[in-house]
Amino acid sequence: MSAVMPLTRTPGVSIWLQIEKALADDILGGRVTGRLANELELAGRFGVNRHTVRQAVKALAERGLVEVLHGRGTFVREEAIDYALGRRSRFAHSLAKARRVGASRLTHDAERVPEPEVLALLELPAGSRVVQVDSLDVVDDKVVGVCTQYFPLPRFAGIAQVYRELGKTHLALARLGVETFERRLGRVTAKLPERAVARQLKQPTATPILYVESVYVDAAGRPIEYGISRFNSAMVQVLVEP
Numbered sequence: 001m002s003a004v005m006p007l008t009r010t011p012g013v014s015i016w017l018q019i020e021k022a023l024a025d026d027i028l029g030g031r032v033t034g035r036l037a038n039e040l041e042l043a044g045r046f047g048v049n050r051h052t053v054r055q056a057v058k059a060l061a062e063r064g065l066v067e068v069l070h071g072r073g074t075f076v077r078e079e080a081i082d083y084a085l086g087r088r089s090r091f092a093h094s095l096a097k098a099r100r101v102g103a104s105r106l107t108h109d110a111e112r113v114p115e116p117e118v119l120a121l122l123e124l125p126a127g128s129r130v131v132q133v134d135s136l137d138v139v140d141d142k143v144v145g146v147c148t149q150y151f152p153l154p155r156f157a158g159i160a161q162v163y164r165e166l167g168k169t170h171l172a173l174a175r176l177g178v179e180t181f182e183r184r185l186g187r188v189t190a191k192l193p194e195r196a197v198a199r200q201l202k203q204p205t206a207t208p209i210l211y212v213e214s215v216y217v218d219a220a221g222r223p224i225e226y227g228i229s230r231f232n233s234a235m236v237q238v239l240v241e242p
Helices: 015-028 039-046 050-062 091-097 116-121 159-166 169-175 195-201
Strands: 066-069 073-076 081-085 102-112 130-139 142-152 181-191 209-218 223-232 236-240
Touching: 015 039, 015 050, 039 050, 050 066, 081 091, 081 181, 081 209, 091 102, 091 169, 102 159, 116 223, 130 159, 142 195, 159 169, 169 223, 181 223, 181 236, 195 209, 195 223, 209 236, 223 236
Parallel strands: 081 236
Antiparallel strands: 066 073, 102 130, 130 142, 142 223, 181 209, 209 223
């Protein structure tokens, strides 16, 4: 966190707007990073009351320059990760293209009969079993996504162990004989996170997440995976590719 330059007031312009502009200039210029000074500190620096500072910070949040994390403070928002939702691309490919360090951290796996809608998306008959893999997408040591993936059995028996070893889905699929695949379905919605997901993403339950659903098929058109990724919308933005 860097010191904020004293405010040079402009007649006819609301004080909170001038504070918002001064802070925005410092953020965009790289002079303020990480955690923003608290309301009391900013009020002292600008010689105003806390309500005026609060208006300015709210405007910064609406512009997407800062993120207010209740109980923790206000933080300058880092550059969002572009997730290209293309036919043959996965999140790992977008990270590699952006030269970001990412990995999947498996938290749970099980063989089970999933909900009917999952079976329908995988084109499996009622009562079929799948491997469910739960994981966290970690980028630069920060959790940006909470994921659940379903793989048909018996074709993908053992995929959880391979996934845990290799750290990326497409590498695990290749190990099990699926080197060519494409996305048949890509659906993005904004949802409020469940409490457990919000805790893993370290964000409030009142802040929407990006809920991304994907169905992948092999070269023969057979579904091989249905996946749900719940992304922190402050850290990931989705780009739809043709």
